Amino acid sequence: MTDAPGRTGGEPVSAAHVVNQVEGYLLWQSRVAEAEERARSFTEPLQWLTTAQREEIEQHYVRDCLGRARADLQRVADRCRALRGEYEQRYRRLRAHCVALVIAAAAVLTAAALLAVSVTQS
Secondary structure: OOOOOOOOOOOOOOHHHHHHHHHHHHHHHHHHHHHHHHHHHHHOOOOOOOHHHHHHHHHHHHHHHHHHHHHHHHHHHHHHHHHHHHHHHHHHHHHHHHHHHHHHHHHHHHHHHHHHHHHHHO
16 A cells, blocks of 8 residues: 555554555556456457457557546546645635634623623712
8 A cells, every 4th residue: 555645654544544545446446447348348349350459459448548547536636635725725714704703702792891890880
């Protein structure tokens, strides 16, 4: 298994990380099996091919399918990272806004309490 980007060797591996790695491996293996099956289906009607030609075409087909799948997955991963950054930024702004509202409400309540105390003492 490969480590996730940014991990150091000294950090313990969590069960969730291992599960994600295994799930990713199994999904990729199913993609490989699917590409191989599609390659066989592609070359099946081409009866005039020699065995070597058929194998070469199937290998090329599989490489092409897996290359496209890898590019698709990379685009999805890049978009996920971009969305995560956007959501984290929105969350920071929302949190700052909420903190500001709480501080303003506390200030208003404090002022109201001080006003009420000063009115009662007069």
